[in-house]
Amino acid sequence: MLDDRAKLLLKALVERYIADGQPVGSRTLSQASGLELSSATIRNVMADLEGLGLIASPHTSAGRIPTARGYRLFVDTMLTVQRDKLPELKLMPEQPQKVIANAANLLSNLSQFVGVVMAPRMPSVFRHIEFMRLSEKRLLVIIVSPEGDVQNRVIFTQSDYSSSQLIEAANYLNSHFSGLTMEQVRERLQSEVESLRGEIVTLMQAAVNAGSEALSESADSVVISGERNLLSVSDFSSDMDNLRRAFDLFEQKTQILRLLDISSKAEGVRIFIGGESQVVPFEELSVVSAPYEVDGQVVGTLGVIGPTRMHYDRMIQIVDITSKLVTNALSHRS
Numbered sequence: 001m002l003d004d005r006a007k008l009l010l011k012a013l014v015e016r017y018i019a020d021g022q023p024v025g026s027r028t029l030s031q032a033s034g035l036e037l038s039s040a041t042i043r044n045v046m047a048d049l050e051g052l053g054l055i056a057s058p059h060t061s062a063g064r065i066p067t068a069r070g071y072r073l074f075v076d077t078m079l080t081v082q083r084d085k086l087p088e089l090k091l092m093p094e095q096p097q098k099v100i101a102n103a104a105n106l107l108s109n110l111s112q113f114v115g116v117v118m119a120p121r122m123p124s125v126f127r128h129i130e131f132m133r134l135s136e137k138r139l140l141v142i143i144v145s146p147e148g149d150v151q152n153r154v155i156f157t158q159s160d161y162s163s164s165q166l167i168e169a170a171n172y173l174n175s176h177f178s179g180l181t182m183e184q185v186r187e188r189l190q191s192e193v194e195s196l197r198g199e200i201v202t203l204m205q206a207a208v209n210a211g212s213e214a215l216s217e218s219a220d221s222v223v224i225s226g227e228r229n230l231l232s233v234s235d236f237s238s239d240m241d242n243l244r245r246a247f248d249l250f251e252q253k254t255q256i257l258r259l260l261d262i263s264s265k266a267e268g269v270r271i272f273i274g275g276e277s278q279v280v281p282f283e284e285l286s287v288v289s290a291p292y293e294v295d296g297q298v299v300g301t302l303g304v305i306g307p308t309r310m311h312y313d314r315m316i317q318i319v320d321i322t323s324k325l326v327t328n329a330l331s332h333r334s
Contacts, residue, residue, distance in 0.1 A: 108226025
């Protein structure tokens with residue numbers, strides 16, 4: 001356990017390093033902490049903090065910088081979030097994809113880092129379905145969600161269907177199953193197979209499978225905005241390897257989706273600090289995230305990705321406000 005003096009010195013060191021980006025020496029730390037301590041005493045405390053793995057000494061400097069463990073202790077026990085004056089913020093109730101894109105841009109612009117938003121994971125419900133014959137045994141399935149989002153999927157069939165058969169299958173699906181999830185449609189079709197012609201059932205089952213995949217893929221997407229902001233962050237611009245790894249992360253998106261998925265299971269704002277675990281893949285990045293809701297149900301997550309040396313109090317405020325704006329915009333669409 002740290003005593004109060006050690007906690008105060010660690011807090012001052014982290015805040016000074018976040019502000020300046022330079023290793024913090026004992027003289028600077030004495031001034032920043034406001035404690036009347038000798039340089040020797042401060043050096044002893046810093047040696048203890050280093051022994052605990054909370055700070056580290058870069059090879060080129062006598063000063064110290066926070067480690068991932070030091071940042072974690074800081075954000076968990078020492079951080080006080082000040083309510084900064086943010087500009088008047090709004091997200092208009094629009095189609096979900098537009099709201100998500102606008103939210104990612106908002107996060108990026110406010111933070112000057114990278115904004116990420118996981119698209120809402122909604123049940124794969126369809127409002128309308130159509131078939132278009134592309135060629136023999138090759139069809140385009142057009143699925144419209146209740147929100148008006150359109151997904152297209154090409155399917156290959158064992159039989160060649162006439163225009164009248166395609167219209168018959170689409171009309172049956174739209175009149176009997178509109179508003180249900182694809183899983184519910186699949187179950188209903190299995191129970192009604194005897195009352196329908198075999199080839200039409202096969203077509204509808206193929207369409208339901210394709211529609212379920214299309215809607216699922218759409219729901220799992222993540223929108224990323226502001227990657228280029230990292231070019232002006234000294235922690236990255238001075239190290240091309242770090243920058244390249246960050247851009248690889250944004251391009252692959254898989255790890256970001258996994259991280260955001262973890263965030264959606266928690267309440268409120270969460271902070272992931274690089275180097276703590278495999279959740280954030282390398283030490284130079286931190287993620288501040290929060291879930292958002294639609295009509296009281298958590299359906300996705302959003303956040304800011306930036307350097308570990310970020311103003312966490314401001315990022316918490318930005319992410320928290322944006323999650324509330326997205327919740328409001330998606331829950332009150334006209």
